[in-house]
Amino acid sequence: MDFAGSHILSVDQFERADIERVFDVADSMAPYAHRHRITRVLEGAILGNMFFEPSTRTRVSFGCAFNLLGGEVRETTGFESSAISKGESLYDTARVISGYSDIIAMRHPAAGSVAEFAAASRVPVINGGDGANEHPTQALLDLYTIRKEMRHRGREIDGLRLAMIGDLRYGRTVHSLSKLLACFERVHLSCIAPAELRMPAEIVELLRARGHTVVESDAMENSIAHVDIAYSTRIQEERFASRDEANLFRGRYRLNQAIYTQFCEPNTVIMHPLPRDSRAEANELDPDLNENPNLAIFRQTDNGVLVRMALFAMVLDVVHLVNRYESRVSWYTGKRFTE
Amino acid sequence: MDFAGSHILSVDQFERADIERVFDVADSMAPYAHRHRITRVLEGAILGNMFFEPSTRTRVSFGCAFNLLGGEVRETTGFESSAISKGESLYDTARVISGYSDIIAMRHPAAGSVAEFAAASRVPVINGGDGANEHPTQALLDLYTIRKEMRHRGREIDGLRLAMIGDLRYGRTVHSLSKLLACFERVHLSCIAPAELRMPAEIVELLRARGHTVVESDAMENSIAHVDIAYSTRIQEERFASRDEANLFRGRYRLNQAIYTQFCEPNTVIMHPLPRDSRAEANELDPDLNENPNLAIFRQTDNGVLVRMALFAMVLDVVHLVNRYESRVSWYTGKRFTE
């Protein structure tokens, strides 16, 4: 895949070599994200950070990644626009907005909308989430985190043993991550979900067709006994007919330190796409895990900045220039980043 | 007119020489807007982009224009402020906010509010739209587009044949554009509107008093037969007593490729202030015109960036310095700008 000038719309665009290139570039972004050095490689460039649906963390993560490369950010933070309510087509919106920036990150509630927008855009578009459809940078940051965590243990993604826990039906995150994992070798995936929220059959079949092992279960404890990663998820309450219906499943799978100690191998990494639901009736990852060094959930969001920096640098074709525009950081950086 | 330090509040401020200077400066901004070069002339300057009424495209256009000159943007994207609901006067808001930036672009729903704000402001204010009253940068970008389109045909604004179509009563755009046109010579204006939505008599009289020709009609087809520009508009639904009343007029004038081919001269330019209403019951400019090279509607919004850059540079008195702070663009720019 040639990244320069490309839209990043779906995990389906990526082959293994593409994924690994993104991750290698993400690795090279760490000195800038961790404030050991600054780079101004994109000084003068403008990101159109078009969030037609609110999402503070994803929006700020994209914006911050662009700033860390030296660029400017113009943005929208929700459906403030009245143009669409006045009957404007997505085609027109895209033609207009793409005249205002060098690259666009976009979130929109309607599945397919980002691809439709990209088709009319005059600049590259990165999908920041289009409803139930795709959120490719989340899947990439998840897999990048897995790679980093495994490498700290002298391992690789090939041969990974992973448990996905919770709402595997509606969580777009686990679907996209599964598709990326399918590009690798010998993955053993445990799908832990209530019968009503099982992983879609086509995802299971895709993984098996590529030679991976998939085991399904509705009980958590024994299924997390021999995995490298336990990937927990939130019940996607907003996708159910009612809150009552969602509540049938909230709190079904709860991981806490006692269960971890009793069932997991000592180095099992805990992940979650966030936000985790910390209310008593859900609490899929108990706060008593916060001091567990294998809790990788905040390393995930930190890694999101690296992955987004990598995509911006690759799509705008400046990877080879990043360190030419670098300088020292002169301000206080007592930041405890997870490296 | 001396632009340095001036407020830009109304098209009435401009004489022909002023308009032409803005347009000449806008021309000189093209290399920066089209990303052939970058300039940092306003590095360190701050735009207060105060949108007390949401308008994504105008807000982002102003912000982007300022970024393209190297400046920073602080902004508000709607009536988030509770200060006004706590009884603060516009005078106080202006005194406070004008201490935070070097120049202000402002939109507000109340007619006259921007001028009232400007009177109390300690920095120059550019009107980004104050209700039904004024939106001078829209009128300037429209006329600038007309100049560019005509020059591509070896012509000038003098002698222009223009048709305005649709809601000529409530559309502030067509009123302001008419006033700017009045500063030029030998314009022939066809006003095509339902009787209820005719161009206000004072505008027609102004044009005639300056020696221009104005013809009024309620039928489109023959009136667009011998014009250089067909300027279509949206029915300003929000200005009618009810949606039903607006619907009496929506869809009255529809321009599509078949009508264009049958009635218009081959090079007739199609313009629209956007957003165009693409719903079936309105559809004033059919999407089948999207491939017509004379459809200039997205060139209009691109030109808006140039005109706003020009105004910022003129009001902040840096026109002569822009190219002293310039450098090369090092990132991917496959952008298909309309030059």
Added chain:
Amino acid sequence: MDFAGSHILSVDQFERADIERVFDVADSMAPYAHRHRITRVLEGAILGNMFFEPSTRTRVSFGCAFNLLGGEVRETTGFESSAISKGESLYDTARVISGYSDIIAMRHPAAGSVAEFAAASRVPVINGGDGANEHPTQALLDLYTIRKEMRHRGREIDGLRLAMIGDLRYGRTVHSLSKLLACFERVHLSCIAPAELRMPAEIVELLRARGHTVVESDAMENSIAHVDIAYSTRIQEERFASRDEANLFRGRYRLNQAIYTQFCEPNTVIMHPLPRDSRAEANELDPDLNENPNLAIFRQTDNGVLVRMALFAMVLDVVHLVNRYESRVSWYTGKRFTE
């Protein structure tokens, strides 16, 4: 107090020497805020301007202060985030968001929330207001204004005669300012309030215990006769059970030019934390004072930028570097700043 890397959460953190250092640094920021010079000392740094409650002026003031030091701003302008409504804890929000920036300015409606956030944050946090609790930068800018105004008269904070007028019960501003004043010497404070809205007893006692004089009264005219500063406040309508109840007090104390001339010493400074309520039924500071040179209310908001610049520079430990990264301003600056 060591500012480098510290959170700024409460006025209780400050001793007299700390306050004076902040003010001295604020003085040194004037050339940059007043656009005589620019500095890029924080080029590449990112402020997370996290306003979980809307407040245009405080948000823009923080953002502008950071821009004036050369840094970038990523921000949120209200409760757009759905993460919290999905059950995310403030701990998680803080862990995530603090990975996106070098320093955070935060406002939140819940008392104590900013300190809770700071405890989990990996970067320094500055409290921009947490409900009824604290707003330390407001108290600092008020006292900084007092120092500047007094110095123009050849005086200092020690020995100050100050009247606070209005809602002294619910106004967090007057409480915090009183605590800062308590660090100085020989302050004479007149508390002018209705019996129901008196200054809390613990504040009065604190001041008296430190050797200051506090006089309480419910009548304004004679109490402002011999003060250096008359500090007026708005009735905090939103803290009352109903608007009717608040209206019992709105308009109780009105200062205008006639009363000023009749009762005050000729150089008495008029202050207000803003917004002032200019509706007829309240109008605590009449607009006829706007031309009175002793009306310092807009100097207060201007000073807010200086104080916030100082805090950013001190917490990020770049005070000694500010003028190493400076250059000339090349654009129009007809700004009439109050120096």
